[in-house]
Amino acid sequence: MRTFTRMAAVAGAAFVTLAAATAFAGDLRPFETKAFEAAQRAGTAIVVDVWASWCPTCAAQEPIIEKLISSPEFSSVTVFKVDFDKQKEVVQALGAQRQSTLIAFKGASETARSVGDTDAASIEALFRSALKN
Template sequence: MTLRFASALFSAALLATPLFAAEKHAFTPQGFEAAQTAGKPILVEIHAPWCPTCKAQQPILEKLEKDAKFDALQVFHVDFDSQKDAVRDFHATTQSTLIVFKGKSETGRSVGDTGAASIAALLDKTL
């Protein structure tokens, strides 16, 4: 492989990788509390792998999470089926629930929303 070819491959990889992206985490009470204490903008996604609404939300959320204005966003995934304590603690009654926080303050939530504009408006409440 020539140096020029390797350089071109590296440049292409950089262009394909977003420079800004929200940080995604599996939910743990400790990680969530640390993000709150640090005053981070937070999105909690309560989802289930079998949920068609959750599947419809996923590409919208992935696109928004790559937006530079959400580069500090901390995203916590809560599995509706296996993390019942967390679901209960967030007072969620169903999967496809999105909850946003500014530090320790809840600033909004939605249930079953698959509209790109309204999900973007919800995430804006973390800023």
């Protein structure tokens, strides 16, 4: 019985930790035009991540982005991931010349853009620009 109680306590603690982490998590989703446009109309803080599976710079950006959206400060940011190879029309419409492009928006207004940046502080500044009114 004690083993079951300990297991239940451990499982409960893990659930509370996971729930707390998810409570602050921003939204990370594949790019869909309708969802992106709805987020813009709503005035949402948005970061568009133009990435490619084969891109080492994109791979370096990924943990930085994941860390930022898991923090309370950026819990209201929605990150839309655009596949550079499969979503060419979207890439072109956004004016992205290369993969590893990050574009921040506050609603429909672009607030910052970077290409090939793997510096955590400057990516954080890009995210922060999407939060400004």
